[in-house]
Amino acid sequence: MSSRDRSPAAQQGSMTTHSSARTRDRAATAGFLVLLVAFIGLVLVPGYRVADQLSADTAVLKLASEQRGQPAAIAKSLVTIRDRLGSRDFVGQAVKDLGGSVQGFDQSLAQLKLSAAGNSTELRAIESLWSDYRKALDPVAGFKGLPYRDSYSSGTQLNSSGRQLQKDVRQAIKSSRGATDRLDSALAAVGASLERQVVTASATLRKLMLTGVAFACLLVALLAYFQWLKVRHERLAVEAQNQTRDILGTVKDGLFLLDADFRIGKACSASLSALFRRDDFSGMTLEDLLRDTVTEKTLATAMKYVKLLWGERANENLIRSINPLAEVEVHFDRGDGSRDLRYLEFDFHRVKGDRGVRHILVSVTDVTSRVMLARELKVSQANAQVQMDMLLGLLQVDPDQLVSFLDDTSAALAQVNSVLKVPARGDGDFRAKIDQIFREMHRIKGDAATLGLASVESRTHAFEDLLQDLRQRSQLSGNDFLPLVVNLDEILGHLQSIRELANRADALRTNALLTAAPTARAATATPHDAGEHGMTAPLDALAQRVATDAGKKVRLVTTGLDEVPGDLRKTVRDIAIQLVRNAVVHGIEDAGTRRGLGKDEAGLLQIQFMPGERGSELAFQDDGCGIVPERLREAAVRRGDLSASEAQQLDTKASLALIFKPGFSTHDGNGRDAGRGVGLDFVLKAIQSIGGRISISTAPGRYTRFTISLPAQSGQQEAVA
Amino acid sequence: MLEEQDIRAFVHGTTRYFEVAAQQAASVGSPYLVTEGAPEIHDYNGVIAVSGRRNGIVYFSAPRGMLTVLLMKMNESNVSHEYLCDLVGEVANTIAGNVRRDLGKDFAISVPSVVTGAGNSVDLPAGGRPVVIPIHWRSHVAKLVVCLQ
Structure with missing residues (x-):
């Protein structure tokens, strides 16, 4: 209990009682002396x-x-x-x-x-x-x-x-x-x-x-009264002493007095021992008490502060507001080499007497639980806000696509971890991991962007930043990969949160459908039913988001995406995502440029899927600036991939092939949608992984067209058969 | 959630031991996560418990061969089980000391305990994904496992 817990009225009452008792004692003593003098003067001497x-x-x-x-x-x-x-x-x-x-x-x-x-x-x-x-x-x-x-x-x-x-x-x-x-x-x-x-x-x-x-008789009566007073005072003193002992033995705060030399008084509360893990405080100063538990800086500040308290003219309330020990972190040696972290709150009160400040009453409270609770509350409030935002975002995402995304992403991250786990000692071993991890992360980022999962997109983008940084280092070791592991762990944790929120969003959606009118159910379902297998809408959303970020306008037209067979759907979607981002960033000009060229302000992206008996064809075309082979060669020379003479020897086809090279980019920036040189590398690897082919045709200033031949998959062949 | 600075402190403590005690630097392999179950352990494991700003377990797990060579490199001819236990405990203790020095009072670290036998396991706290950092020294590979909440 600190003295501030006592009401001012109680303190005033106590002071008044003590004061009147002192006055009564003094009056009685004076009366006794007067009587004694009168007795001597009026009786004994005469x-x-x-x-x-x-x-x-x-x-x-x-x-x-x-x-x-x-x-x-x-x-x-x-x-x-x-x-x-x-x-x-x-x-x-x-x-x-x-x-x-x-x-x-x-x-x-x-x-x-x-x-x-x-x-x-x-x-x-x-x-x-x-x-x-x-x-x-x-x-x-x-x-x-x-x-x-x-x-x-x-x-x-x-x-x-x-x-x-x-x-x-x-x-x-x-x-x-x-x-x-x-x-x-x-x-x-x-x-x-x-x-x-x-x-x-x-x-x-x-x-x-x-x-x-x-x-x-009067004197005897007075003496008897004094004796009674003495006995009463002694009884009260003993009672007060017992009460003080009980208070000091029971109060949970550590209470002690400091003298002008900052020495701790002999009367301390029992809790002080538990708070500071020691039994003997005799002869100790405040500095001794704090030295091994707080930092030197805190100790120095605390001692200056306590000196201030002895100043008669200093305002106590003002001083209290700058208390450096209001919530101080302390460490106690557990005795086994480890240390225990606690938070203590020190409160200082000046004890004043007739001649100014007599002592400083110090109360110490263990506020570890409160501090921890406040921190947890803060974190949980922040998490709750983030989760709420995520939940609202997830409610806008098609549940099937979300589940698919989470499964694919988990698999991709497991793949990233597998790549990390492959033993490596030399620079080459580590460098080989980067391209593989980059592709996986880029695909996750594309998928996240398509679904509008900005939190995942930003995290994978940050991961790509790390990879990009590693790629540019001259020498690599395992130490350099520590940030990757830390970020991978964080993304895995984030995905777990999304999965839990997705389940809640699904439950909310189900409840809404069960309670809403049939028309409302139709309205709820409509956004996800639009487009080809739900693929067009996310692709259009991605295109619009990337275009807005780049200050451009764009229009997406798709054909035949509803005919993409199930086992190709993921590959087609992944390829389409990368090509959309690539086209909007690199191909489509900004609205002003397009107006100047006599084009429509909004760039046109066309995706066409054409199934066939021996395989399918996916065509992707934009009406942007096309690809200029010369710029590709210049970029390759600038990056150090080719010498100037080697670049001169490349024909148009070989020059265009440069865009599939890992890490190759003509984009100077390093934004979330371009500049890594990963997107087309990923596209090529995805196509190659299923035995497909890709070709490019381009006309500078007019268009770029990717034509992708996809082999018939087993399911597709059965369907055709 | 893991923090890079914390893991670096433990890795630095480990490699520092080899630099000082064996006069031959160890290199750090490619770190990875253990997403399911617990990491496999080698023959000798020096385990320290961490508390304070972070709570968890960190252990250095090494095969008998590596520790034997390490002892011989330190001019110790006695390569008995007890000596190998002492050595792996000493590595863990050095790691703890380095972490105390690098991270100050934020971390409270216990005295090391030793777990032996590849078939045994080290109890890890729930809720944290262990990070395994391979430590290459000469032709041997040990691992430093950091599992912090």
Whole structure:
């Protein structure tokens, strides 16, 4: 199947389906990507941020909660320091604890400032409070050294730094009374604010998680859809692959793709192997494929043609019209030295892609049967036309005469073949055959002309051309006779066709007679009943045909031909045919000349048969130009038959005898009716073969008369007796 | 229908063999048709089948005497039946080669087969009149028979 067998609608439909599938796939992929990006942008990133914030807020909330006890701890440390100062106890550890608490609160405050509550009013209030409070705490927390001095006299007393510390502690305790509650309240407010934020963040995170789940479901659905598409595509691909394999395995055409290097693609139809009698096409180029099967000229033309197909601007339809491989004769080696002749039809189609021609699709079809059938049809049509023409011609011929002609001609051709069969090696042997064959062929030609069988007449004339050519050659061999055998075979075949057609014509005639009215039967029979034994009419037809060909006019008058005995009839007819042709061509002048001579425009031919007891006489006379002995002698000298001196010595009788010499003719041309020098030679031989005699009387410018004495034949003698 | 060119190719192949192998030319006798039955054959016959533009059979038929002399002329003292068979097959093969060369790819010609014995016959295709071309060599006469449809 070639792609041209697919309808354009089908191709369009297929292309549309593939295109929409591709678009759908692309849209699905784009949708998936958008969803993925949205999922990341709208769910994952915000979720991460919210979770991160939530985590931070939770930590800060915890910190804020922890710091709520810090002001109270600071106040307690201050009280401890005051008390210890009063009891003159060791205050170092209490001061150190206070310093740690102050430092811890500083750090916590710094962390709170970095948190979401960093800009809150409550934190700013805490900072302000703490800043003021810190001023009171710093001298206490930053105390170094010993606050006591010991003496024997007064025991342990506060030294100056101790007294200052005591003063600072009292001041700090005083500050702590207002600051501790306010700091606690502020921290509580910050904690509450952070808690609200945590709650909000948690709610946001919950929503994001729900959205994420929705996105995830959607993505899973999309992934499932993609998977389904993939499976579907794979199934379709496998199905398409199977279909392609089935097509390539079943299609009777050889299908393959050519790349830009003219290499055959890997996928080929199975028929390609049968078409080219080989199994492996891998790596082969088109040139490799064709090289041993077509002529070099065809191969070169084909490669140029395929190059043209790769041209983007070349019109494919125009290129296809000049395809040199549209019907190419190929030969395959059978393996036994012989070759098989096939006819293949190559069809090329360009396979186009986005970037121009991608491949050339080549389809190869074995059209041997079609080609052979077309040839046979042509031949049979021509034969049918020829046979029809012949059949129509044969219907005009008297059936008896036709049968007689066919029998006589078959016998004559058998005689010709017998002459050929006589062994011959030397030039003389071959030359001797020519005259014998010439006479037989000339007689057949005369008979055919008489019956109006132009096809036989032309064939025998062509045969005579060959003989004439051989006669003029200086040396003869068997090779020279090959054309004779070939032509003889052709004439035999033609006669066989005529015989078959004659049978059909006879059947047609019989049917016509059976179905026609009696008057019609009489009319049908009339043409053949005219004349003497049916001999005059054919002779007259021959005379008129030869005269027309020669541009002359002629009239035939016969007497006594109905009295020709049966066994002489063939001889008389053969002689009459040759003499009629001879007289019209050589004797009768053209109409203008005759008018000038005071003669009737139409030349007169007279044939008279006179039976007698001791034999018969056949007289043939024309009122033409007569025979001029001098012209005969000149022709003999010109032909090389006689020297000039020998010609001069010939008397009139001997000069007239020259016209019976084989191959002798005064006619310059080489037409179908004269010029071979065979007709009168045949007449003489025919007369001699039955023991007859011939004499000539002639008067230049007036007439020529042949008088032929024929001996009584056995049948004739019995009839006379 | 016969074609002169085809027959000439076979005749030329035959005479060429004698010219080259025997160094003594053969002459072609007067060819004729066999209109009834099949041509008589000689003792040894090299037969090739022709197909393609024409289909048919061509064979070279030679008497034992001719082939014996031909072998001796080729300085071969062994003139046994097998050698004579080989020789007539070789003549047929040479004819086939010449025809392939002269007529190109139009003709597909089989490898020769050999038929022996004057009483045997070579099967000819129906519908063709065989042409017999006598081949004269020294005092012997062989025949080339061409029967193409």
